[in-house]
Amino acid sequence: MKIAEVSEKYDMSPDTLRYYERIGLLPHVHRNGSGIREYGEADLRRIEFIRCMRSAGLPIEVLIDYMQLIEQGDSTIEARKDILTEQRDLLAARIQEMQKTLDLLNHKIEAYEKAILIKEKEMIQGVE
Amino acid sequence: MKIAEVSEKYDMSPDTLRYYERIGLLPHVHRNGSGIREYGEADLRRIEFIRCMRSAGLPIEVLIDYMQLIEQGDSTIEARKDILTEQRDLLAARIQEMQKTLDLLNHKIEAYEKAILIKEKEMIQGVE
């Protein structure tokens, strides 16, 4: 798969894909005879994972560390688990925080709806 | 309340508070005789709201627009409701996205735990 297809498939710009490669988040992408990237199965799985993690706001640095541990093989399983556990906890906390904000927003929207109803009522009475 | 107390109370740096003021997110903070900010009740309520919204990732620009509508009085109630509704929907979508990532993380962590158990079993068998 060439960069444009991957870009399309995962809705990331080719620039972003190349950027991920040069910072070491997605290393060793294979090139064909004329130097063009040919993304393989493993690359695609990795990209999907990265996209998912990034969409939840996990920092790129953490993902680079995690990917480097994967490169180093089975001996790093515990370290990898620790990274994911830490990020899982941070993410859960962020979701809770955002849920609170969501509740507040809903509450405020409701209040505005009531205020609008009252305004409308007053307008009708004003007309009569 | 002076800037240091506000900073303490809401866990934001004085720099951030001054920054919010100069970009128009928190205008008209009163100064005392010697030019020092004196935050009043209304300022504090606003700061708390801003902090809550920012912690959920709402963009500063949107908050500026919202605050400007508040300044303009009751005629902007509908517009304000529309802003909050849009942001509420975006936030709900982001939370859903993050929840998916959280699920994936939990799933991966579980897989790592299983892998670690197997590794431990092998070590014991290797010893015997």
Next chain:
DNA sequence: TCTTGACTTAGAGTCGACTCCAGGTGATAC
């Protein structure tokens, strides 16, 4: 053969949101 278009690279630029700095003022402690 020549052009088009997708790709390559290295490096610079942008954006949102702060964060820091230099130089200055005013009230209080010694």
Next chain:
DNA sequence: GTATCACCTGGAGTCGACTCTAAGTCAAGA
């Protein structure tokens, strides 16, 4: 009276994460 300290201002710098630019290569179609 002078030193300290918290504050002030305008402007510059930083950080994470892209995003864009310029100059070049290569394969395929008219």
